[in-house]
Every structure is written in structure tokens, then in C-alpha cells.
Amino acid sequence: xxxxxxxxxxxxxxxxxxxxxxxxxxxxxxxxxxxxxxxxxxxxxxxxxxxxxxxxxxxxxxxxxxxxxxxxxxxxxxxxxxxxxxxxxxxxxxxxxxxxxxxxxxxxxxxxxxxxxxxxxxxxxxxxxxxxxxxxxxxxxxxxxxxxxxxxxxxxxxxxxxxxxxxxxxxxxxxxxxxxxxxxxxxxxxxxxxxxxxxxxxxxxxxxxxxxxxxxxxxxxxxxxxxxxxxxxxxxxxxxxxxxxxxxxxxxxxxxxxxxxxxxxxxxxxxxxxxxxxxxxxxxxxxxxxxxxxxxxxxxxxxxxxxxx
Numbered sequence: 587x588x589x590x591x592x593x594x595x596x597x598x599x600x601x602x603x604x605x606x607x608x609x610x611x612x613x614x615x616x617x618x619x620x621x622x623x624x625x626x627x628x629x630x631x632x633x634x635x636x637x638x639x640x641x642x643x644x645x646x647x648x649x650x651x652x653x654x655x656x657x658x659x660x661x662x663x664x665x666x667x668x669x670x671x672x673x674x675x676x677x678x679x680x681x682x683x684x685x686x687x688x689x690x691x692x693x694x695x696x697x698x699x700x701x702x703x704x705x706x707x708x709x710x711x712x713x714x715x716x717x718x719x720x721x722x723x724x725x726x727x728x729x730x731x732x733x734x735x736x737x738x739x740x741x742x743x744x745x746x747x748x749x750x751x752x753x754x755x756x757x758x759x760x761x762x763x764x765x766x767x768x769x770x771x772x773x774x775x776x777x778x779x780x781x782x783x784x785x786x787x788x789x790x791x792x793x794x795x796x797x798x799x800x801x802x803x804x805x806x807x808x809x810x811x812x813x814x815x816x817x818x819x820x821x822x823x824x825x826x827x828x829x830x831x832x833x834x835x836x837x838x839x840x841x842x843x844x845x846x847x848x849x850x851x852x853x854x855x856x857x858x859x860x861x862x863x864x865x866x867x868x869x870x871x872x873x874x875x876x877x878x879x880x881x882x883x884x885x886x887x888x889x890x891x892x893x894x895x
Contacts, residue, residue, distance in 0.1 A: 588789045589717060589737065589742050590788070590793035590794055590819060591789035591793075592684060592717070592741075593651070593652070594791035594893075594895075598891045598892060598893050599651065600649065601881075601890055602650060602651070602881045602884060602885070603652075603845075603884070604650040604651075604652070604848055604880055604881055605686065605821065605847040605848060605849040605850075606642065606653050606849075606854050606855070607653075607654045607655075607656060607850065607851030607855070608642055608653055608855065609656040609659050609851040609852065610635040611659060612634070614856045616858055616869040618869075619634040619638050620634060628663040631663055631666075631667075632666035632669065633666075635659070635670045635674075636669075638855075639671075639674035639677070640673065640674055642873065643677050643678045643683065644681070645870055645874050646854070647678075647681040647683055649874070649881065651683065651684055652684045653683050653684075653685055654687075654849055654851075655688065655716075656688045657671060657687060657688060657689040658688075660674075671714075675714060679709050679715055684718070685718070686717065686718040687705050687714060687716040687719045689720060690720045690747065691721060692723070692725055692730075693725065693729065694725055701732075701733070702719075702735070702736035706719055706733065706736045706740055706742035706743075708741070708742065711742075712740065716742075717742055717743060718742060718743035718797070719742075719743075720746075720747065720821070721744045721745065721746050722746075723746045730746065734795070734796060738787070738795065741795075742795070743795045743796070743819070744796055745797040745799050745819075745821045746776065746780050746796060746797070746799065747776075747799045748776045748777050748780060748799060748811060749800045749808075749811060750800075750801050751801025751803045751824030752801070753803075755801070759771065759772050759773040759776075773811070774810075778814060780797075780798050780818050781814060781815045781817060783796040788817050791894075791895050793817055793818060793819050793844075794817045796818060797818050797819035797820060798811065798818050798820050799821045799823065800821075801824040802822050802823065802824035802825045802829075802830025803828055803829055803830050805834040808820070808834070808835070809838075812837060812838050812845065818845075819845060819847060820838045820845060821849060822838050822849060825850050825880075826852070826880070827851070827852045832887045832888075835887075836888045840894075841889060842889060842891065843888055843892060844891055848884060853876060853880070855873060857869075857873050857876035858872040
């Protein structure tokens, strides 16, 4: 089954498009994971990250269809951190979750091919075993070709950076290109490219293997880009901690409740540190309740996902 179709099936099965980001930070972990750890001991930190990440997976697996490990926080710890990341990915795959590796990789030629080979392919199909990878498109359309090819071969997916959630994204992404009345912005050009890469490769659900990253912090652009990229799953960061609301992200969904995966990281995995969850008996209970709260908040503004194909 294609990546796009597996995402659709997962979203319908779980009844939501929530994606839980796994972004471990030593200072934010529950005390049970950090007791006695020396901040200079990278191996010990990596072990804590692996245990925490797998525990998060166990809590959210019955509730959501997708998790998104952020490679950077594991890479900080060197080789031990990368082993921890692999452990978390394998555990999530084993729990039936779709795994998006948030690595924002890319290059040209054989280097792009190597990135694609490393990250794209569930389970044993690739070295990392992830279902999808976030990719930067700013080296040009040819730099995406190795990823698209590998996606087709291994039923994987990519999420191309189109309009990111950070305040400085407009410096480049909002710049106008060309001349005359038909000129567009960089992000509009990127959206058109993403859409073109899916033409002829749509699954039964109507989506292709090339998705887009569009931040919740820019709802007007999100609505616009939903229209431009009708065959693309949209990964939406910026919900919760960065200020994006359920009403904002609703603009990224189709009428059948499909088309968007809304990511929350800190607001879920570190819920134990938030005042609204102080009454939870354990950190695990806080994570579970925060996840359920996000699902409920999204349901107030979006259609419950259903099989429309």
C-alpha cells in the first residue's frame, strides 16, 4: 500500500490527524529519566532519550496515527544518540505507527540518493526504517528527484518545506518571483512543484507520495496552499506551543477530514510540566490526557475523518 494511502487508512482508523513529535530535551524529561545522569555523559542521556521516546510511543500508539522523531535532539548526543533514535523508530514501527523522520535533509546527485536510501522505507526497507522524511527543496527540483524515485520504489513519502512556521520564514518564502500579474511567491512556486510531483501518482484516497510542510502560524497561507496542493498531505507544525490553534489548522483539511497531519511536540510529551495537567498522578497520565485534549480540540473544528474513496 502506498504511503499516502497508509496515512489515510491510519487517520480514518484513529479518527484524527494528530502527529506527536518526539523531541527529547534532558532538562524537560520527567525526573524518573534523569535521576543521577551527568549532563556530560552523552551515553546516559541517549539511554534516557530512548526509554522516554519508547514510553511516549506506548502511550500515544492507541490514540494517534503518526509520530515524528526530531533527529536533531538525538544527533546532539553523537553515536549513542543515533542508536537511541533508531531504537525509537523501530519501536514505533512495531507499534503500527507511521513514522516521519524530521531531518530536513537534501543535497544534489548521489548525496541526495544516499539520503533517500538511508531514510525512506519502513522497517527493514531502509537503514533508518522510517515511512517518510522532511526534505528541503531549496537546491532545486532535481534535488527532489532521488527522493521521489525512492518513495515510489519503497512506498514511502516525503514532506517538502513549503511555508514553515518560524517568524523569519517570510525572508525567502514570501519573496515574489517573476514579473507581471502572474508572478508568485517562492512558497507558491514550491507548492506548485509539490503538486506537480504527485500528478499521475495519486492513491485511491486522492493523495500522492509528496507532501508539504506548512506552518499553523500562517493560517491564510495554509488555506491558500490547501487549494494549490489538492493531492498532497500537509504536515502542520506550530500547533500549541508556537501559537497555532485548532481553528487555524482546520484550514489544512479537506471536507472529508483528511489531508492534514497536525504536529504537537512539547505540548504533549512534556505535558507533565504544564499547569493544566498538574493534577495528573503521573507524567504518563499527563501525556495521555494532553493527547486526548488535542484530538478533542481538533474535532471541534474539523470533520471526523471518513473513507471518502
